[in-house]
Structures are given as structure tokens and as C-alpha cells.
Amino acid sequence: MRIGILGAGHIGSTLARHFDRIGHEVVISNSRGPDTLEDVVADIGGSVRAVTAEDAARFGEVVVVSIPYGHYRDLPADALRDKVVIDTCNYYPERDGQDRELDTDTTTSSEKIKEHTGSNLVKAFNAIYWEHLRDRARPKGDPGRLAIPLSGSDDGAKAVVAGLVRDIGFDPVIAGNLGQGGRRHQPGTAVYGAELSAEESDALLHAAA
Numbered sequence: 001m002r003i004g005i006l007g008a009g010h011i012g013s014t015l016a017r018h019f020d021r022i023g024h025e026v027v028i029s030n031s032r033g034p035d036t037l038e039d040v041v042a043d044i045g046g047s048v049r050a051v052t053a054e055d056a057a058r059f060g061e062v063v064v065v066s067i068p069y070g071h072y073r074d075l076p077a078d079a080l081r082d083k084v085v086i087d088t089c090n091y092y093p094e095r096d097g098q099d100r101e102l103d104t105d106t107t108t109s110s111e112k113i114k115e116h117t118g119s120n121l122v123k124a125f126n127a128i129y130w131e132h133l134r135d136r137a138r139p140k141g142d143p144g145r146l147a148i149p150l151s152g153s154d155d156g157a158k159a160v161v162a163g164l165v166r167d168i169g170f171d172p173v174i175a176g177n178l179g180q181g182g183r184r185h186q187p188g189t190a191v192y193g194a195e196l197s198a199e200e201s202d203a204l205l206h207a208a209a
């Protein structure tokens with residue numbers, strides 16, 4: 001599968017390495033351009049290439065958005081329209097600036113990114129600490145395999161993302177649709193940043209429902 005990644009930081013570059021390792025064709029981007037990503041791409045290794053954010057968005061059959069939430073309006077919306085987008089972003093007001101709609105829980109960061117991009121968006125990989133994402137991949141059935149909660153409003157897109165989660169060595173757990181489901185694995189929830197099995201994660205997500 002062709003996977004484009006927007007954001008070459010902790011999560012974006014870690015996902016690039018995983019997806020390349022399991023045989024996907026991966027390009028990665030940041031806000032400053034591919035020339036600034038030489039060291040990052042060398043460190044990721046494999047066949048990952050650096051491109052512009054616009055080109056990464058156009059390239060991907062699946063596109064990962066992994067940037068500070070406060071920058072979401074800079075995303076190349078035309079290139080993301082109708083695509084399966086994986087949103088790893090979290091809202092941290094001290095980093096992103098205050099967002100009144102999120103502060104009042106009128107909507108969620110993922111719903112705002114979905115609205116801006118017109119994409120088929122799935123929230124995933126937002127609730128796992130990047131070092132756990134880097135180091136804790138395990139084969140199916142391994143007792144130490146960690147859960148990754150995900151949410152979205154399209155079953156087909158959720159199935160695609162769940163498959164990617166599984167293939168890189170984690171257990172996907174469906175939290176629900178993008179609004180209510182997504183709220184169950186945002187910062188401050190019981191599963192956020194927790195090292196949980198699929199069973200434990202599922203129980204906490206249902207308790208939150």
C-alpha cells in the first residue's frame with residue numbers, strides 16, 4: 001500500500017519505520033520541506049523517502065496526519081479529500097493555543113480535522129506513547145502485545161487502519177464513532193498513555209461508554 005505521512009516527529013517517523021518494515025511504500029514530510037529531512041530519513045532507514053506535505057498527501061492511499069493539532073489548518077485539504085486519513089493528533093492548549101470549541105467539548109480535534117480535510121478520518125495511535133509504539137510491537141498472540149484504540153465513522157476505513165495496527169504488531173480496539181468513540185481515548189481518559197492489553201483496553205472503553 002502507498003502510505004503518505006505528514007509530520008516527521010516522534011510518531012510520524014516511528015510509524016514510517018514500522019510501515020516500511022512490513023513492506024509498504026512510505027513517503028514522509030514536515031512543514032519545512034524534504035531538504036530538512038535528510039537526517040530523519042537516514043535514521044528511519046529502509047526505502048522511506050522525503051517529499052513535500054502536499055506530495056505526501058497526494059501519494060498516500062492512506063495518509064497519516066501526525067502534527068501538533070494547532071497547525072491543522074495548514075494541512076493540504078484538497079489533496080486529502082475523501083482519503084483514508086489516520087489522525088494521531090492530540091489537543092494540548094499550552095502547545096496548540098486555546099480552542100474554544102474543544103475547551104467547551106462542543107466538538108473534538110479529530111472532527112475538526114475531518115471537517116477541514118473532507119477526509120475519511122480514523123483517530124488512531126494518539127493514545128500510545130511514542131517510545132512504546134517504537135519498542136513494544138509483538139507478534140499476534142504474544143501476552144505482551146499492547147492495544148491501540150481507534151475510532152471513526154466509516155467501517156471500511158476503520159478496517160483498513162485496524163489491519164495496519166495489527167500488521168505492525170499491536171491489537172486494534174474499536175472505541176466507536178469519531179465523536180463519542182474518539183472522546184474515549186483523548187488525553188485525560190483512562191486508556192490514554194496506558195500500557196493495556198486489548199481486553200483491558202476494551203473494558204475501559206466500554207466503561208467510558
Ligand SMILES: NC(=O)c1ccc[n+]([C@@H]2O[C@H](COP(=O)([O-])OP(=O)(O)OC[C@H]3O[C@@H](n4cnc5c(N)ncnc54)[C@H](OP(=O)(O)O)[C@@H]3O)[C@@H](O)[C@H]2O)c1
Binds near residue numbers: 009012
Ligand atoms: N509524542 C508522543 O508520544 C505522542 C503520542 C501520541 C500522539 N501524539 C500526538 O501526535 C502528534 C505528533 O506528535 P509528535 O510527538 O510526533 O510531534 P513532534 O515530534 O513535535 O513532530 C511534529 C512534526 O509535525 C511537523 N509539522 C508541523 N506542521 C506541519 C504541517 N503543516 N505539515 C506537515 N508537517 C508538519 C513538524 O515538522 P517541522 O519541524 O518542519 O515543523 C514535525 O516533523 C501531536 O498532535 C501529538 O500530540 C504524540
